[in-house]
Amino acid sequence: MKINKVRIRNFKVFKDFLVDFSSSDTIVFDGPNGFGKTTIYDAIELALTGNIRRYDAMKRDLLDGRQTYTENPFFYENAAKEESISIQIQFTSNEKIFILERIAQSDLIGGLIDFKIYKLYSKTKFDDAERTLIEDEHSFLTEIFGKNYSSNFQFLNYVEQEECLFLLKNSDKGRKQHIAHLFDLKEF
Structure with a gap:
């Protein structure tokens, strides 16, 4: 888009x-x-x-x-x-x-x-x-x-000033889940 x-x-x-x-x-x-x-x-x-x-x-x-x-x-x-x-x-x-x-x-x-x-x-x-x-x-x-347009919108289009380290602040499991979601991976 x-x-x-x-x-x-x-x-x-x-x-x-x-x-x-x-x-x-x-x-x-x-x-x-x-x-x-x-x-x-x-x-x-x-x-x-x-x-x-x-x-x-x-x-x-x-x-x-x-x-x-x-x-x-x-x-x-x-x-x-x-x-x-x-x-x-x-x-x-x-x-x-x-x-x-x-x-x-x-x-x-x-x-x-x-x-x-x-x-x-x-x-x-x-x-x-x-x-x-x-x-x-x-x-x-x-x-x-x-199908996931609403939940993906902020994740794919915007980095908040306060949250630019969002991914790094997550646990290993959380980072893996976010990366898997971003790239539509079934298993990571």
Whole structure:
């Protein structure tokens, strides 16, 4: 898979941001903290998997439900209440071009971290407003990316600054399991 373009609207620090990756095969984000590197990655992960795994882990490990929040951590702070969150992505997989858009409608955006409100659509042209809802996201994405696309996404595409020694920190058995998974080995 090769990502060609990503447009991010009303998501975290971006009001309307377009990034074009078509001129390069390898992308590395580098820069000071707070400039949106992780937000771009989060947007891509959300668009392609319907989830942001590190937020799921945070919700599971840190939030116990005793507090309620009125602001959504993903909604651009200066966006009008009637605006939606939209992440549009164009990529090539097996020589076929796909254009997808994941949208959280404004009336569903609340204070909770809930990825179920982000619906996936397919498009025929990147800049067109016309889109078609994908009813069975899992089957659609599995057909494009393979059966383990969601669990493989972070492992294959992202090295967190804090976790660059992830593999080395694991036990021998853990390292073998991760390497076997990466290369789809049955026995290692």
